[in-house]
Amino acid sequence: MNIPKHQVQELVAGCINNNRSAQEALYKLFYADMLRVCHSYLPDKELAKEAFNNGFLKVFQSIKNFDSEKGELGGWIRKIMVFTSIDLCRKELKFVSLTVVGQEHDDDFFIPAKVLENLYYEDILAKIRTLPFATQTVFNLYEIDGFSHKEIAEQLNISEGTSRWHLAEAKRKLRTLLNTPNPGNGSSERSDKAI
Known part of the structure; x- marks a missing residue:
């Protein structure tokens, strides 16, 4: 998503100052894309929404740490959503750890x-x-x-x-x-x- 740099700076500054309209604008701007990210990790819609909401809470709490020189705002938010979804996965579900010894797999499968x-x-x-x-x-x-x-x-x-x-x-x-x-x-x- 290409957002003009000045708009990103305004949104970030507004969110740092707890400006509700800036927070709402940021939320609406990334709502669909970030909910889709959470949903790709959590097939249960309620869990995906929980991860999404927790992720946005983390975004607002740590927005002061965002540095536009190091990356794009959407990428920064996406990373928070991915990690929040993974944290919820770990909390809700157990992973089966499999030990695979000496087994080679071809990573390049061909799909016509x-x-x-x-x-x-x-x-x-x-x-x-x-x-x-x-x-x-x-x-x-x-x-x-x-x-x-x-x-x-x-x-x-x-x-x-x-x-x-x-x-x-x-x-x-x-x-x-x-x-x-x-x-x-x-x-x-x-x-x-x-x-």
Whole structure:
């Protein structure tokens, strides 16, 4: 999201001064995108909303630490939302730690272009949500948010090997799911939501 620098500075300054209209403007500006981020980690809508609200509370409490020279406001808020969602994941759900010794996985699965052409955001999200919870979380952190296996291991309190296993497992399962036709979700019905 490209927000003019002067608008970012005004919003941040207003939020630092506890200006309710600035806080409301910031909240509305990032509402849809950040709720989507939380929802990608927490399939339960109520948990996603809880993470979103907790995340925005953290944003308002630490907005004085935001430095526009080090990055974009949206990226800074997104990182807070991701970490808040992960914290809630850890609180609500247990991860199964798997020890995988000497097992190599091919991280580069091929998905034919014709399959991808017929997929939409909701379809992809629905397929990701069919993965076991720990596997889908590792997939989101690695593929969507760009975390390294070391960072994922630290955040989820698992080993790097377990993180790699979950990513390979997610790709293997998604490959199968993406190559399986989904009856009733024809592309002609939903052409307005294409990726």
